Amino acid sequence: MQFNTELIHTAYDHNDHNRALMPPIYQNSMFAMHEINEQIPFKYSRLANPTRKTLEDTIATLEKGTHGFAFASGIAGIDVIFRTFLRPNDTIVAVSDIYGGSYDLLTEVYAQWGVNVIFADLTDPSALDKILAEQQVKMLWLETPSNPLLRLVDIKTLAAKAKAHGALVGIDNTFATPYLQNPLEMGCDIVFHSATKYLGGHSDVLIGAAVVKDEKLATALNNMLVMSGAIAGPMDCWLVLRGIKTLAVRMERHCTNAHELAKRLQNHPAVAKVFYPALPDHEHHELAKQQMRGFGGVVSIYLKNNTIAAANQVIKNLKIISMASSLGGVESLVNHSYTQSHSGMSPSVKASLGIEEGLLRFSVGIEDIDDIYQDIANALDTLK
Ligand SMILES: Cc1ncc(COP(=O)(O)O)c(C=O)c1O
Structure with missing residues (x-):
C-alpha cells in the first residue's frame, strides 16, 4: 500500500473486532483468562491493549519500522528511550537546538544521574568526528528540523558516523512527521514523535510514539515501557488513530x-x-x-x-x-x-x-x- 492508503487501512482488521469499521476504544484494564497460564494476546492493559496496539502497529508501518510504542506523552517517551539505553557514565550527544523539554530532561535529570550529556551543533557533520574521536558515545540524539529556527542536520551522514563508532541513533521526527521523512530508512535506530503534534493533529491529546526495526531494541524498549508504566491510554490512542487518517x-x-x-x-x-x-x-x-x-x-x-x-x-x-x-x-x-x-x-x-x-x-x-x-x-x- 502507498502512504496515503496506509494512513487509513493499516494494522486494523474489522473482522477481528465485531466488524466495527473504526477501531474500538478498549477502555478496560483487564482481559479474562479461562485457565491458569492461558496464553491470550492481551492480559492487562499496561502490558498491551488492543487500541494501543493498533496505534503502535500503524505508526510502525508509517515509519517503515517493525515495532511501535505509544507513551503517556512525548516527554514520557523520550524518558523511556533514554532510560532504556543510558546508564551512569554513558555519553549522549544531542543536537544543541533540541526541544526545550528534552534539554531540561537531559540537563536536570540524566546529567544529575551521572550521564555525560554533550550538546553539539551538528549542522556541520564533521563536528561529530571530533566528539567520536574523544569519547565513547552511547547514543546520538537528533532533531531535524529543529524548533524554532527550523535548522536541519544531515541524518544519513550523522547516523553513519555514529553507527561506525557503535552508537545508537535516535531522532525526534515530530516536526517532519513520516509524511515528510522516514529516518529509519536513513540509518537511524529509533524514531520518536510527540504525537501530541501533527500525528494527533487536533490539539486534544498528549501522547508520544516511537518506532524501531530491530527485535533486540524493541524488546528492551517494551520491557522499560511496561515496567515504568509510561503507557498511552486507550482513549488517547484512539484520538491519534482518528487523527492519523487525515495526516x-x-x-x-x-x-x-x-x-x-x-x-x-x-x-x-x-x-x-x-x-x-x-x-x-x-x-x-x-x-x-x-x-x-x-x-x-x-x-x-x-x-x-x-x-x-x-x-x-x-x-x-x-x-x-x-x-x-x-x-x-x-x-x-x-x-x-x-x-x-x-x-x-x-x-x-x-x-x-x-x-x-x-x-x-x-x-x-x-x-x-x-x-x-x-x-x-x-x-x-x-x-x-
Ligand atoms: C519536538 C518536540 N519533541 C518532544 C516534545 C514533547 O512532547 P509532549 O509535549 O507530547 O510531551 C515536544 C513538545 O512540544 C516537541 O515539540
Whole structure:
C-alpha cells in the first residue's frame, strides 16, 4: 500500500473486532483468562491493549519500522528511550537546538544521574568526528528540523558516523512527521514523535510514539515501557488513530500554507528575517530539498523591533491565531520561544541558539492562507 492508503487501512482488521469499521476504544484494564497460564494476546492493559496496539502497529508501518510504542506523552517517551539505553557514565550527544523539554530532561535529570550529556551543533557533520574521536558515545540524539529556527542536520551522514563508532541513533521526527521523512530508512535506530503534534493533529491529546526495526531494541524498549508504566491510554490512542487518517491531507495544507506565509512575511516591513526551509536563503535549504519530501508547517520570524514588548504587542493583536505552547494542530498558533518552550535555558544558551526576544514561531494551521496572513499582518502593522 502507498502512504496515503496506509494512513487509513493499516494494522486494523474489522473482522477481528465485531466488524466495527473504526477501531474500538478498549477502555478496560483487564482481559479474562479461562485457565491458569492461558496464553491470550492481551492480559492487562499496561502490558498491551488492543487500541494501543493498533496505534503502535500503524505508526510502525508509517515509519517503515517493525515495532511501535505509544507513551503517556512525548516527554514520557523520550524518558523511556533514554532510560532504556543510558546508564551512569554513558555519553549522549544531542543536537544543541533540541526541544526545550528534552534539554531540561537531559540537563536536570540524566546529567544529575551521572550521564555525560554533550550538546553539539551538528549542522556541520564533521563536528561529530571530533566528539567520536574523544569519547565513547552511547547514543546520538537528533532533531531535524529543529524548533524554532527550523535548522536541519544531515541524518544519513550523522547516523553513519555514529553507527561506525557503535552508537545508537535516535531522532525526534515530530516536526517532519513520516509524511515528510522516514529516518529509519536513513540509518537511524529509533524514531520518536510527540504525537501530541501533527500525528494527533487536533490539539486534544498528549501522547508520544516511537518506532524501531530491530527485535533486540524493541524488546528492551517494551520491557522499560511496561515496567515504568509510561503507557498511552486507550482513549488517547484512539484520538491519534482518528487523527492519523487525515495526516497526509493536513500536512499537504500545512506545508502549502506555511510556504505561502513565509513568502508573504518576507515582504512585511516589521519583519527582520523569516525562517522556513523552503526559502532559498534558508541556511539549510539545499539539505531540506534533498532530505525531506516537503518543508513542514512551522514558520518563525525575527521582528525588527527585537524586544519582548514588541513580540507581546503582536501576540495581543492577533485575532484568529492564539498563543499556545504547542504546534501541529489544524489551528494556527503563535509561540514566544524565549519565554515559553526555551524558558528553562539560560540567556547565554538562548543567545547561542538564536532564541531572541523578538522571535515568534507560527504553527501554521490549515485555515485559509489569506485569513492567516491578514491576522499576522494586522498585528505586525501595530508596531509601526
Ligand atoms: C519536538 C518536540 N519533541 C518532544 C516534545 C514533547 O512532547 P509532549 O509535549 O507530547 O510531551 C515536544 C513538545 O512540544 C516537541 O515539540
